[in-house]
Amino acid sequence: MATVSLTGASQEDAATVFGVLRTAFPTDRPSGDVPQEQPGDRSAVWSAEFEPTQEWIPTDPTPLEGQVSVTLQGGYVAVDQLFEALNAAFAVDQWGTASGDQEKEVDLRLTTKR
Template identity: 80%
Template sequence: MATVSLTGASKKDATAVFDVLRTAFPTDRSSHDIPQEQPGDNSPVWSAEFEPAREPIPTDSVPLEGAVSATLQGAYVAVDQLFEALSAAFAVDHWGAASGDQEKEVDLRLTTKR
């Protein structure tokens, strides 16, 4: 199991990222559970949990309106599989990582593939 948190994204872009992951892996969110904007001046953070499968479903490139910051956190294998799925659909810049005994966290910047 791994958690994906998205920041700095429009509602449309957050939905696009979660749709890619939902297509490839089981999640704790239904397909009808899409990101919702909240009133106020605070930047939204959207998150969902995914259970990467042994054989992820390949994904196609998906356009984004802007850059999306994504944090992947969980078991090493799960985070690596989520990273691979995101790399297939988006251009990915690796901003940093932190590793522990049984979990790791990876910070990414997602944009449209050119």
């Protein structure tokens, strides 16, 4: 199991990223669940848990309106599989990583593939 957190994204881009991951892997969110804007001036953080599997369904490149900041956190294999799925659909810029004994955290920036 790995947690995916999105920041700096529009509601539509967050739904796009989660849609790509939902196509590839089982998640803790129901299929009709989409990110919702919250009232106020605070930045939104959307998160979901995914259970990466060895047999994932790759997706075609998918456009985004802007850039999305993503944090992947979980076991090494799970985070690597989520990274692969995101890399298949988006242009990925990895800008940070932290490794522990049993899990790692990776910070990414996603944009549309050109």
